[in-house]
Amino acid sequence: MTLAEKAYDALRHDIIRGELAPGRPLRLSDLSERYDMGFSPLREALNRLQAERLVTAESLRGFRVAPLSLDELHDAVNVRIKVECDALRASIELGDDNWAAGIVSALYALNLQVGRTGPDADIWALEARHYAFHRALLAACNSPWTLEFFERLYAATERYRIPTLLAATHPAGRDVQAEHSALAEATLARDADKAMALLEGHYRKTENYLTSVFGMDKPNGLAAAG
Amino acid sequence: MTLAEKAYDALRHDIIRGELAPGRPLRLSDLSERYDMGFSPLREALNRLQAERLVTAESLRGFRVAPLSLDELHDAVNVRIKVECDALRASIELGDDNWAAGIVSALYALNLQVGRTGPDADIWALEARHYAFHRALLAACNSPWTLEFFERLYAATERYRIPTLLAATHPAGRDVQAEHSALAEATLARDADKAMALLEGHYRKTENYLTSVFGMDKPNGLAAAG
DNA sequence: GCAATAATTATTTTCGAAAATCTTTGGAAT
DNA sequence: ATTCCAAAGATTTTCGAAAATAATTATTGC
Incomplete structure (x- = not known):
């Protein structure tokens, strides 16, 4: 299993369970430390999760956990x-x-x-x-x-x-x-x-x-x- | 608009219109030349498209245009x-x-x-x-x-x-x-x-x-x- | 003091090279 | 001829640094 896949599983898991709270900014440096990997696999995972509407992304302003309503x-x-x-x-x-x-x-x-x-x-x-x-x-x-x-x-x-x-x-x-x-x-x-x-x-x-x-x-x- | 976004738009466009044929392997070096950018933005776009089922991915074997049936x-x-x-x-x-x-x-x-x-x-x-x-x-x-x-x-x-x-x-x-x-x-x-x-x-x-x-x-x- | 602007810092985005993995090729043994 | 294994090559994956952009802080002029 590649790091990008691990990142996807871990992020999805933590978002769905609320360990990463809705609306929380997902900074690359934080995530890099939290999951112990470089930026590349994290960004790939975040892009997949964006397509699944579990995270939101704004151009040049990074990612956030998708809010609830x-x-x-x-x-x-x-x-x-x-x-x-x-x-x-x-x-x-x-x-x-x-x-x-x-x-x-x-x-x-x-x-x-x-x-x-x-x-x-x-x-x-x-x-x-x-x-x-x-x-x-x-x-x-x-x-x-x-x-x-x-x-x-x-x-x-x-x-x-x-x-x-x-x-x-x-x-x-x-x-x-x-x-x-x-x-x-x-x-x-x-x-x-x-x-x-x-x-x-x-x-x-x-x-x-x-x-x-x-x-x-x-x-x-x-x-x-x- | 970031390169990753351009890559996403261009790949989605070319896949839907069939300019990239179903089943065709999407090699990073080819795409890098075709769209004139590095690997990173391309991989991010491919991950989004994978989540949308327009491309398939196999671990360590890269991406392909999703087949039709x-x-x-x-x-x-x-x-x-x-x-x-x-x-x-x-x-x-x-x-x-x-x-x-x-x-x-x-x-x-x-x-x-x-x-x-x-x-x-x-x-x-x-x-x-x-x-x-x-x-x-x-x-x-x-x-x-x-x-x-x-x-x-x-x-x-x-x-x-x-x-x-x-x-x-x-x-x-x-x-x-x-x-x-x-x-x-x-x-x-x-x-x-x-x-x-x-x-x-x-x-x-x-x-x-x-x-x-x-x-x-x-x-x-x-x-x-x- | 306050608005506007410049400098600094923080963060995202991208690249290019290194590492890891897969695939192909060539040769040796059966 | 065929199977197995190793070497070479191709490709994906990952990292670390550089570039680009955004956010923050400091500075200037009023």
């Missing part, structure tokens, strides 16, 4: 619902036993991790399995473009969820595990309309929760979140 | 129809007079260019206005993510159209101008269902035409197209 969260969630519902319908139509088995397996692994508390709790392992579950639902859609957009939107919305995950502020009266199970059940039963409705509801609930958290905490948007 | 064309057209139909419906719902005026203006400019033949014909000006027209239809959708995906898919499908545009092989019995007019009319009349149907039909016709052209010419896919 409630408007963007709302947009990302809405587009995500459209993209993922289409993909889910296609997957349900096209998916074979292997696809179904992948969903069962991903849900099982996710639930195992949800059940772990105390010293076994690992928020990042949980996040990885949450991603893997949602990815597994769409895996059979047979559309590389759709899957790419899913990845992009997942990363974009993930940035809003991380601060609340870290704060362990869980939404009251919500059983996310039950939502996942119902979603998997409807999908495996090939009930596309029901599965799509559950998927949309799942995301709307998360959006509402995040909106309320950020809307209360930061009256002036999310510029300093993370 | 009928499968990818089909996928891109399908996703494009979904994305643009959603955006069109939203635009029709949200668009104001300014949006409507933009459509009228873009259609007028497009038709002017369509009418130009002989020495006044300019395929690239035509292409720019075709893009501007379709972009104008969606301009009021109020969704940056949707518009970004539109741009990505437009670029992706554009690469398939260019060779046929250059060859001036026009589909028999198709009045594209009338399709655009009908689409604009339904949109301005706020008839979302009709406009979406026309938009889908517009793209399906193009897809069918391109599929037939490439399918006949190149039995083994599109590896050498452009």
Whole structure:
């Protein structure tokens, strides 16, 4: 793996997890020290991330972590619902036993991790399995473009969820595990309309929760979140 | 404008227009001579284009122009129809007079260019206005993510159209101008269902035409197209 | 004191060479 | 003839310094 690839992975990781706060300037000299490499691989990584909208760039003025805003969260969630519902319908139509088995397996692994508390709790392992579950639902859609957009939107919305995950502020009266199970059940039963409705509801609930958290905490948007 | 930005524009331009053929290796020394700059700005541009799927990269083996395939064309057209139909419906719902005026203006400019033949014909000006027209239809959708995906898919499908545009092989019995007019009319009349149907039909016709052209010419896919 | 301007510093951007890696070529052994 | 290995060449990747630009500080003139 080249240094540029390592830089891309590390920067993406740190931006999505909020270790590099939204809006923060990404100075080459700082990054060079932080990641222990020269300017070239860092600039290459930053250019890739710019194309993915995780960093912004201004000519001759360097790079910044892309800012967050409630408007963007709302947009990302809405587009995500459209993209993922289409993909889910296609997957349900096209998916074979292997696809179904992948969903069962991903849900099982996710639930195992949800059940772990105390010293076994690992928020990042949980996040990885949450991603893997949602990815597994769409895996059979047979559309590389759709899957790419899913990845992009997942990363974009993930940035809003991380601060609340870290704060362990869980939404009251919500059983996310039950939502996942119902979603998997409807999908495996090939009930596309029901599965799509559950998927949309799942995301709307998360959006509402995040909106309320950020809307209360930061009256002036999310510029300093993370 | 920095050299890296110029490199990005020039490479994107040349890839989309097929001047750099699909699959062609993009060697730094060649590009350095072609665009008259050092490796650094070129590598930055290539990394951005990689994120946009216009070039492929393999670790320590450099970059290539992303290949074309009928499968990818089909996928891109399908996703494009979904994305643009959603955006069109939203635009029709949200668009104001300014949006409507933009459509009228873009259609007028497009038709002017369509009418130009002989020495006044300019395929690239035509292409720019075709893009501007379709972009104008969606301009009021109020969704940056949707518009970004539109741009990505437009670029992706554009690469398939260019060779046929250059060859001036026009589909028999198709009045594209009338399709655009009908689409604009339904949109301005706020008839979302009709406009979406026309938009889908517009793209399906193009897809069918391109599929037939490439399918006949190149039995083994599109590896050498452009 | 304050605005405008010059000098300084900080930062980005670019280059050219060095290092690392891959590919090709040529030769030796089987 | 074929396979294996080493040497040579080509190419990518990375670094460190130079150039260009932006931001900051100091200075001048009023």
